[in-house]
Amino acid sequence: MPLQDDVQIVSVDDHLIEHPRVWQDRLPAKYLEDGPRIVEDEQGHHLWAFEGELHAQVGLNAVAGRPYEEYGLEPMKFQDMIPGCYDPVERAKDMELDGVQAALCFPSFSGFSGSTFHKAKDKDLALECIRAWNDFSLDEWCAGAPDRFIPVAMVPTWDAKLAVAEIERTAAKGARTISFPESPVPLGMPSIHSRYWDPVWSAAEETDMPLSVHFGTSTYMPGYSFGASGVTTDDQDEYNRLGDQENVPFAVAITLFGCNLMWTTVDFLLSGVLQRHPNLKISLAEGGIGWIPYILERTDYVWDRHRWYQEIDKQARPSDLFRKHFYGCFIDDEFGIQNRDAVGVDRLLLEVDYPHSDSSWPNSRKRACEVLASVSDGDARKIAEDNARELFRFPREGWK
Numbered sequence: 001m002p003l004q005d006d007v008q009i010v011s012v013d014d015h016l017i018e019h020p021r022v023w024q025d026r027l028p029a030k031y032l033e034d035g036p037r038i039v040e041d042e043q044g045h046h047l048w049a050f051e052g053e054l055h056a057q058v059g060l061n062a063v064a065g066r067p068y069e070e071y072g073l074e075p076m077k078f079q080d081m082i083p084g085c086y087d088p089v090e091r092a093k094d095m096e097l098d099g100v101q102a103a104l105c106f107p108s109f110s111g112f113s114g115s116t117f118h119k120a121k122d123k124d125l126a127l128e129c130i131r132a133w134n135d136f137s138l139d140e141w142c143a144g145a146p147d148r149f150i151p152v153a154m155v156p157t158w159d160a161k162l163a164v165a166e167i168e169r170t171a172a173k174g175a176r177t178i179s180f181p182e183s184p185v186p187l188g189m190p191s192i193h194s195r196y197w198d199p200v201w202s203a204a205e206e207t208d209m210p211l212s213v214h215f216g217t218s219t220y221m222p223g224y225s226f227g228a229s230g231v232t233t234d235d236q237d238e239y240n241r242l243g244d245q246e247n248v249p250f251a252v253a254i255t256l257f258g259c260n261l262m263w264t265t266v267d268f269l270l271s272g273v274l275q276r277h278p279n280l281k282i283s284l285a286e287g288g289i290g291w292i293p294y295i296l297e298r299t300d301y302v303w304d305r306h307r308w309y310q311e312i313d314k315q316a317r318p319s320d321l322f323r324k325h326f327y328g329c330f331i332d333d334e335f336g337i338q339n340r341d342a343v344g345v346d347r348l349l350l351e352v353d354y355p356h357s358d359s360s361w362p363n364s365r366k367r368a369c370e371v372l373a374s375v376s377d378g379d380a381r382k383i384a385e386d387n388a389r390e391l392f393r394f395p396r397e398g399w400k
Contacts, residue, residue: 099365146398
């Protein structure tokens with residue numbers, strides 16, 4: 001059956017394309033030349049220049065509404081995008097057309113959790129860039145329509161103390177969630193199993209800000225680990241030296257997106273983090289949900305047999321920890337919905353993914369009704385709206 005008319009879809013995973021002035025309007029003058037700015041190449045493509053290197057805007061990041069046959073990875077110009085990609089006023093109009101009330105919008109150029117800045121050579125510049133994006137997100141993008149946009153913040157993932165300070169700063173400005181990497185290890189940082197991140201988890205608890213963990217935020221993707229953020233010549237050459245990787249279709253990575261968040265889930269469940277931080281919440285953005293029942297069964301099975309000789313909590317069953325701390329997110333996952341009771345309806349969140357290639361815009365509400373057709377009215381309401389509003393403390397009147 002269709003969603004009831006009064007159900008307002010809240011998407012926990014959309015994206016915005018930063019307009020050309022995001023950093024140029026906010027960085028200190030001494031950083032403007034090296035800071036992110038738009039340049040045009042000889043082919044007329046718009047590229048981001050940052051610290052003397054060029055980064056393409058991958059075409060799949062802004063294809064909402066285009067025929068599948070026109071999808072591609074080639075760089076894009078702003079003129080070729082739907083204005084709702086980079087203009088919050090136009091975005092709200094596109095959401096209205098789509099039957100979607102509210103959205104959490106992850107960044108693009110910076111990487112979904114700031115990996116571009118994590119890899120920057122000048123970390124003082126990188127920190128200013130993180131703060132500038134957060135101010136843009138809170139003061140410009142979200143503030144213009146507080147009932148439409150859930151405020152998300154990035155943190156400087158190269159330094160836990162700086163990350164805590166940015167969590168506290170953005171929480172005071174109204175942020176509702178932290179975009180955090182699915183695994184810090186590919187970024188060259190200590191793993192979730194270390195105690196290094198405990199101050200970050202504590203700050204997230206104290207500010208009541210869940211971790212929004214989006215696939216690809218570690219910069220690693222099975223089959224095509226450079227595909228998400230654009231490919232520089234040096235990166236591609238190095239990647240190709242590992243084998244005949246230049247011929248791997250990006251479709252391999254797209255199909256396997258959820259595998260990264262399986263890794264995240266098992267890492268947290270067996271790390272001891274959730275026992276030390278009982279109020280930490282984690283949203284698994286764009287991972288799908290069909291795999292969750294299996295991974296919980298498998299983790300419990302391993303825990304039953306192997307916890308006795310390892311530094312693993314002997315009392316807390318992993319599946320119980322999942323249902324206390326985790327939320328699974330899906331765009332279009334019929335199998336997952338058929339097995340929703342094995343996850344828990346209270347732990348499921350809906351995504352639209354505008355303006356990316358998995359989005360059904362402008363038919364997201366129609367498609368949600370089809371996927372949720374077998375779900376009771378009360379459970380469909382939880383999945384489409386209520387769970388997200390509770391998790392992100394985002395009432396119908398908005399966040400201010």
